[in-house]
Amino acid sequence: MNEVEELRPVGQQTTQFIVIKLGEEQYGIDIKYIDNIVRMQHITRVPKVDDYLKGVINLRGEVIPVMSIRIKMGLEKDVETKSSRIIILKLEQQGTIGVIVDEVREVVTLENERIEKVAYDSKDEKANFLCGVGKSDGGLISLLDLNSVVLESV
Amino acid sequence: MDVSQYLEIFLDETNEHLQNLNTQILSLEQDPENMDTINEIFRAAHSLKGMAGTMGYKRMQTLTHDMENVFSEVRNGNVKVKADMIDVLFQCLDALEEYNTNIRESSDEGTNDNGALIKRLNDIMGGGSGDSPAPAQQAKAAEPAAAAGGGFVGIKLNENQQSVLSEALKQGKRVYGLTVKVQESCILKAARAFLVFKAIEETSEIIVSDPSSQDIEDEKFDLHFSLIIVSEAELNEVVTAARAVSEIEDVSGSVLNLDDVGAETTEESHAAESEEPAPAPAPAETAQPPAETQTAAPAEAAQTSAPAPAPAPAAKKTPANKPVVNRTVRVDIEKLDTLMNLVSELIIAKNSLVSASAMSGNSSQAVNEQIEYLESVTTSLHESVMKVRMVPIESTVNKFPRMVRDLQKKLGKKMELYMSGEETELDRTVVDQIGDPLMHLLRNSADHGLESAAVRKERGKPEVGSIFLDAYQDGNNVVIEVRDDGNGIDTKAVKNKAIERGVITPEQGEAMSEKEIIDLLFNAGFSTAKVVSDVSGRGVGLDVVKSMIESLSGEVEVKSKLGEGSTWTIRLPLTLAIIQALMVEIGDEKYAIALGSIQTIEDILPSDVKLVQAKEVIQLRDLVIPLIRLNEILDIPSKKDPEENLVVVVVKKGDKLAGLVVDELIGQQEIVIKSLGKYISKCKIISGATVLGDGEVALILDANSLI
Numbered sequence: 138m139n140e141v142e143e144l145r146p147v148g149q150q151t152t153q154f155i156v157i158k159l160g161e162e163q164y165g166i167d168i169k170y171i172d173n174i175v176r177m178q179h180i181t182r183v184p185k186v187d188d189y190l191k192g193v194i195n196l197r198g199e200v201i202p203v204m205s206i207r208i209k210m211g212l213e214k215d216v217e218t219k220s221s222r223i224i225i226l227k228l229e230q231q232g233t234i235g236v237i238v239d240e241v242r243e244v245v246t247l248e249n250e251r252i253e254k255v256a257y258d259s260k261d262e263k264a265n266f267l268c269g270v271g272k273s274d275g276g277l278i279s280l281l282d283l284n285s286v287v288l289e290s291v
Numbered sequence: 292m293d294v295s296q297y298l299e300i301f302l303d304e305t306n307e308h309l310q311n312l313n314t315q316i317l318s319l320e321q322d323p324e325n326m327d328t329i330n331e332i333f334r335a336a337h338s339l340k341g342m343a344g345t346m347g348y349k350r351m352q353t354l355t356h357d358m359e360n361v362f363s364e365v366r367n368g369n370v371k372v373k374a375d376m377i378d379v380l381f382q383c384l385d386a387l388e389e390y391n392t393n394i395r396e397s398s399d400e401g402t403n404d405n406g407a408l409i410k411r412l413n414d415i416m417g418g419g420s421g422d423s424p425a426p427a428q429q430a431k432a433a434e435p436a437a438a439a440g441g442g443f444v445g446i447k448l449n450e451n452q453q454s455v456l457s458e459a460l461k462q463g464k465r466v467y468g469l470t471v472k473v474q475e476s477c478i479l480k481a482a483r484a485f486l487v488f489k490a491i492e493e494t495s496e497i498i499v500s501d502p503s504s505q506d507i508e509d510e511k512f513d514l515h516f517s518l519i520i521v522s523e524a525e526l527n528e529v530v531t532a533a534r535a536v537s538e539i540e541d542v543s544g545s546v547l548n549l550d551d552v553g554a555e556t557t558e559e560s561h562a563a564e565s566e567e568p569a570p571a572p573a574p575a576e577t578a579q580p581p582a583e584t585q586t587a588a589p590a591e592a593a594q595t596s597a598p599a600p601a602p603a604p605a606a607k608k609t610p611a612n613k614p615v616v617n618r619t620v621r622v623d624i625e626k627l628d629t630l631m632n633l634v635s636e637l638i639i640a641k642n643s644l645v646s647a648s649a650m651s652g653n654s655s656q657a658v659n660e661q662i663e664y665l666e667s668v669t670t671s672l673h674e675s676v677m678k679v680r681m682v683p684i685e686s687t688v689n690k691f692p693r694m695v696r697d698l699q700k701k702l703g704k705k706m707e708l709y710m711s712g713e714e715t716e717l718d719r720t721v722v723d724q725i726g727d728p729l730m731h732l733l734r735n736s737a738d739h740g741l742e743s744a745a746v747r748k749e750r751g752k753p754e755v756g757s758i759f760l761d762a763y764q765d766g767n768n769v770v771i772e773v774r775d776d777g778n779g780i781d782t783k784a785v786k787n788k789a790i791e792r793g794v795i796t797p798e799q800g801e802a803m804s805e806k807e808i809i810d811l812l813f814n815a816g817f818s819t820a821k822v823v824s825d826v827s828g829r830g831v832g833l834d835v836v837k838s839m840i841e842s843l844s845g846e847v848e849v850k851s852k853l854g855e856g857s858t859w860t861i862r863l864p865l866t867l868a869i870i871q872a873l874m875v876e877i878g879d880e881k882y883a884i885a886l887g888s889i890q891t892i893e894d895i896l897p898s899d900v901k902l903v904q905a906k907e908v909i910q911l912r913d914l915v916i917p918l919i920r921l922n923e924i925l926d927i928p929s930k931k932d933p934e935e936n937l938v939v940v941v942v943k944k945g946d947k948l949a950g951l952v953v954d955e956l957i958g959q960q961e962i963v964i965k966s967l968g969k970y971i972s973k974c975k976i977i978s979g980a981t982v983l984g985d986g987e988v989a990l991i992l993d994a995n996s997l998i
Contacts, residue, residue, distance in 0.1 A: 181988040182880065183967070184925040185974045193967060193980055195988045198636060200965040200980040231970050 150249045154271065156278055157224070157238040159207055164238075165245070165271055165278040166224065172233065173225040174241055177217055194235060196225060203235035206286055210266055215239070231287050245278070247271045252280065297690050298398055300723070301346050305391050308339045309384060316380050323372035333362040334835055338727055339387070345694045345730070348400045351390045357412040358383050364416050379411045402513065452498050459496075459521040467495075467526050469518045469533065469544040477538040481510040487539060490532040495522030514540075519547065624719060627680055634673050635869060635963040639982050641669050642960070646984030670961065673869055681716040684762055684771070687726040688713055691733055695758065698737045705744050705755040706737060712762035717769050721843050721863055725771070728836040728847075732773040732859050733758060735833070740777035740857055750854070752776065764865070768887060773859040780851040782808045789814075809849050813837040844978075846995065848945055860945075870964060872981075872991065874957035875940065878927035881989040883962055883981055884951070888942045888994040892956065895937040909939065909950055916941060919997055920952045924976065930954050942994035949998045964991065 154165035155174075173196070180192040180203050189208040193200050203223055207215050215221070220240040227233050252269045268282035315332045319325065340355035358380065364370040386405045393401035456466055471487055473480050484507045491497060500507060501517045522529055526544055533542040641662075648662055688710060695708040717725070741747075741756035748754055759774040786800045789811045795803070813833050840847045844864050851857035864870075864887070872883040873892075893911065900907050900918060907918040918939065922929040931954050939950040962981040967974075967990075978993035 179987055181980070181990065183971055183974055183977060183990060184927075185976065186971055190971060193971070193988050193990075195982045195986055198639060198982060200967060200982065200988055202968055202970045232968055234968075234970055 151246050152249060152252070153244055153246050154278065154280065155224070155244055156242040156273075156275070157222075158240040158242060159210075159238060160212060163242070163276065163278045165247075165280045166226075166283065167280070168244065170226045170228060170283055171224060172227040175223050175225065175235075177221040177223060177237075191237065194223065196233075196235075199233070201225065201233050201235050203237060204287070206236050206238065206266075206281075209286060226283060226287070228283060228287060230284075234287060236286070243275075245271070245273045245275070247273060247278075297346070297686070298394070300686065300726075301342055302391065302395055304342060304723075304726075305339065305387075308335045308342075309387055309391065311335045312339075312384055313381075316377060316384070319372060320374075320377045326366070329362060329366050329372075333359065333366055336362060341727075341730055341734070344697065345690050347693075347697075348390065348394065350400055350404055351387060354383060354386060354390075354405055354409060357409050361412050361415055370415060376415050379408065379415065383408055383412070455498060456519075456521065464521050464523050465526070466498075466547045467520050467522060467529060467544050468547045469520060469529070469542060471516055471518070471533060471539060472541040473514050474538045474540045475514060480512070480514075481508055483536060483538050484508075484512075484516060486536040487533050487542075490536055491518070491520060491529060494524040494532065495520040495529055622679075624680075627676070627719075630676055631680070634669070634676050638669050638673065638869065638961055638963055639984075641665055642984035643986065644984075673961075677718075677865075677869075680719050682719050682722050683714050683716050684722050684725065684769075685713040687722050688729065688760060688762070690726075691729070691760065694730065695733065695737060698734065702737060703743070704737070704741050706741055706758060707755050708733070708758045708760065710760045715762040715764055715769055715771075717863060717865070721845075724839060724843060725861075725863070728839045728861070729760070729771065729773065731833070731836050732861075733760070736773060736775040736777065736857070736859075740775040740779075742778050765862075769863045769865060771861040771863070773861075774856065776856040779853040779855055779857050780809055780812070780849070781853060785809065785811055809851060812849070813847075846944075862945075870962060872960055872962045873940065874960050874989065875938075875953040876955035876957055877921050877925060877953050878930055880925070880927055881957065881983070881987070882921075882925075882953075883960070883989050883991045884940060884942065884994060885991065886959065888944065890941040890943045890948060893939045893941060893950070895939050895950075897934060897937060900937070911941070911950075914948065916948045916950045918950045918952055921992075922952070922954070924997070942998070944995045944998045947998050949994075951992075951994070951997065962989075962991070 153168040155168055155171060157164050157166060175194075175196065178194055180194055182192040183190065183202075189205050191203045191205050193202050195201075205215050207213065215237050216239075218239070222238055222241050223235040224238055224241070225233060225235050251273075252271045254269050255267050266282055266286050267279050269280040271278045271280055312332060312335045315328050315335065319328045319332065322328065336355050336359040340352055340359055343351035343355060361370065361376070361380075365372060370376075383405075386403070386408055389403065390400045393399060460466060469491070471484070473483055477483055488497065488504070488507075497504075498519045498521055500519075502512045506512060507516055520529065526546060530542050530544050533539065644665070645662055648658055691710070692708050695706060699706050736758050741758070742750070742752075744754045747756065757776050759772065761770075761772045761774070763770055782805050786795075786803070786808050789795045789808070790797050790800050794811060794814055800808075813836075837847055840861055840863070846862050848860045848862070849857060850860070871886040873886055873889055875882055875884060891911075893909075895909055899909055901910065902908070903915065907920070908915050909918055910916075918937075920929075921927075937952050938954070938956060939952055940956075941948055941950050964979045965981060967977065967980055971977075975996045976993055977990045978996075979991045980988050981991060983989050
């Protein structure tokens with residue numbers, strides 16, 4: 138996560154995250170992977186795939202797969218509310234993919250030194266999907282490691 | 292046969308393969324153990340070799356053959372990838388690139404044998420595997436056949452020059468042929484050549500040179516050039532004068548009679564060939580682009596009193612200087628793709644309009660008429676764009692007769708290729724890519740399928756084996772069949788081989804049907820040939836064929852009868868982007884089924900469903916058709932009462948039928964196929980998705996994988 142971002146006047150390196158909510162917890166997604174945020178819409182189910190793959194949606198004529206981070210991380214099923222959103226990610230390997238989140242809150246800029254690495258803990262399943270914890274004014278933000286979130290489970 | 296019209300395709304494909312090889316070898320350098328990369332390199336080299344062979348470029352073929360051998364050893368684990376090996380491979384690629392450049396400029400591969408490279412390749416293999424019997428010699432033997440001899444005897448004269456020569460002979464002058472070799476270290480070859488010209492012109496008159504004086508001046512020659520001169524002086528004097536020029540390694544010459552120079556190949560031609568020093572192993576200097584040639588000519592022309600030698604037709608450059616290209620506008624395929632995408636968008640927009648107008652309910656007649664008009668325009672537009680992209684498969688298949696002829700010689704079998712349906716049209720991208728698989732299948736038929744003449748006679752078949760290549764349109768598909776009347780596939784041999792290779796266990800082998808065994812042939816690395824030849828038999832062929840055809844959304848099938856021959860059937864969709872489909876409803880979900888695969892739609896009473904071996908079937912006009920309940924396969928609760936009549940969509944794959952049970956038919960619609968992306972590639976029964984008029988996504992059922 139130590140990508141060279143634009144330098145601030147003080148020379149501090151920073152990364153911008155979009156803060157989302159899954160249940161009560163706040164998670165951060167590196168903004169450079171985000172292509173778009175769209176409202177919840179009808180998702181066409183695709184049969185015979187892993188249950189975290191919710192199906193496909195039509196995004197301006199393109200067919201985009203959508204997955205549930207909740208199911209992938211072993212949380213409870215998504216409950217669709219007014220604030221539910223689909224975040225469209227553009228990843229190098231997997232291409233474009235949408236993830237369902239409960240709520241999109243804000244954009245935060247974190248100095249890189251305020252990001253702490255998390256120790257790998259094989260017992261805590263959730264920790265495997267994180268690449269760090271950021272401290273912001275609004276509290277702690279678990280930073281998602283998108284590659285492992287999106288990685289196909291074998 | 293004139294192959295010049297295929298040059299363009301050949302050059303394009305070669306470039307692509309070379310580019311591919313370059314990237315793959317680079318990645319091999321990073322990761323020497325990666326089997327995928329090695330396989331990929333191997334295939335590219337194999338295809339390259341086949342193509343060069345088809346076009347008759349012997350040197351190129353020899354070099355790629357040896358490269359392929361090396362990869363074969365690497366693949367079998369006999370040789371490890373090392374840094375110096377990568378170096379040699381890259382040098383080989385450069386050499387191939389050079390051949391390619393030569394071919395592009397003069398439709399001739401040039402005279403560089405790259406003997407040193409070939410030797411190094413063989414050294415890498417440690418001489419262990421004997422499947423490349425002295426390819427260098429082979430190339431040597433091929434040399435006189437190729438028109439690019441290089442000696443002065445190879446020079447052809449036009450009438451004008453011939454008359455000058457005969458005039459000179461009548462006047463008692465003598466005609467000499469000279470071959471001059473410049474030292475390898477020489478930097479300004481053109482300048483040295485100029486000095487040689489000048490020295491010779493003091494005593495003689497230069498009639499013609501090879502390469503032309505223009506090319507020599509532009510340094511477009513290797514280390515040799517040849518001259519035919521008319522002189523009053525003795526041969527020795529002329530040769531000595533030429534040798535006096537510094538940095539000239541050797542000058543050889545002989546007295547010529549008029550007969551010698553007129554004919555194309557004389558006895559002496561071979562003698563002259565062998566006298567010549569061996570071609571330099573170092574890669575020849577890459578020829579410069581032919582653009583800037585017309586500048587410095589006058590100086591040369593002024594010096595020569597002979598009738599204008601400048602445009603003298605050097606023997607090897609006369610035919611097909613520019614590859615023959617169809618007299619049409621050539622459009623970048625990407626531009627057509629963009630056009631196609633726009634048409635797709637238009638059709639989606641039109642579909643939305645149709646459904647919006649249907650939703651609003653109170654649409655006026657005028658709106659409906661306009662929508663119908665729009666519909667017919669978009670449909671014709673789509674058809675026209677499709678037609679633009681369609682080309683006859685002729686351009687691809689016409690290189691095969693030549694290939695079969697060459698195979699006949701190589702394999703020592705008698706065979707004849709019969710082709711039909713060359714005018715069948717397919718999408719340009721498909722036509723471009725179908726060449727390789729077809730080539731593999733034909734080679735396969737020639738090598739494995741057909742028996743030798745003696746065996747054929749014994750079996751009461753005509754001595755000359757027949758291979759058929761038939762193409763025809765079948766509904767929304769184009770079918771290409773490769774058929775032979777040879778031995779057919781020996782399923783026992785295939786089974787034993789598969790067990791031997793560990794592809795299947797003996798128990799599995801027992802349980803397999805003939806068809807399943809034949810399908811084993813499409814496994815990677817499977818070949819029943821006992822001897823590795825450069826025709827086929829490395830086991831790259833059939834799995835490449837299958838994967839290439841599947842990447843074009845096609846399918847390949849084999850039918851074979853031992854002793855009577857085999858038929859390979861390739862089925863390709865006419866278009867890859869927009870199809871007519873039947874929309875159906877199952878539960879709450881909508882699915883599309885390609886109209887091309889649908890045979891009939893039936894209304895079946897629940898009591899007509901019978902059970903055969905615990906599977907549901909229906910009987911339809913004497914045919915027993917298995918039923919597939921889509922709601923079960925797709926995990927959707929059906930909305931229908933089990934007492935109601937079943938709606939059955941009968942689909943066809945090859946000659947197999949199946950009945951798909953759906954809840955409701957929605958209707959026929961033109962749909963634009965979108966890929967689901969590799970992220971959802973697990974689901975085999977869905978071949979893609981499409982965006983409906985209301986913006987929703989519907990999935991396209993792949994009838995083939997359901998059967």
